[in-house]
Amino acid sequence: MKALIETIVRPLVDHPQDIAVSEREEDTRVVYHLQVHPEDAGKVIGKNGRVAKAIRTVVYAAKANGNKRIYLDIM
Template sequence: MKALIESIVTALVDYPDDVVVTETEEEAKIVYHLTVNQHDVGKVIGKNGRIAKAIRTVVYAARTDANKRIYLDIM
């Protein structure tokens, strides 16, 4: 899942080397924390959050563990 998030976001940003995805797994959920360069935050979020919502939709649809919820935090 981390590779999927990284491949989507890397194509959107100007500084692909600064894209970092960390994973935190808990009992009922998995949280992915996405960190990008300060100049690329707007590109990842998009106008009215449309790009962020689209990224989250793809990640939620690709989840492999049906018992755990997936969350994506953009920092």
């Protein structure tokens, strides 16, 4: 899932070397934290959060384990 997130975000940003995705697994959910260069944050979030919502939709649709919920935090 980390590779999918990086693949989606890489063409959107000007500083692809600063993309960092971390994963934290809990009992009922898996949380992914996406960090990008501060100048690229607006590009990843998009106007009114549309790009972030689209990224989350793709990630949620691609989840492999049906037992745990997936959350994507964008910082």
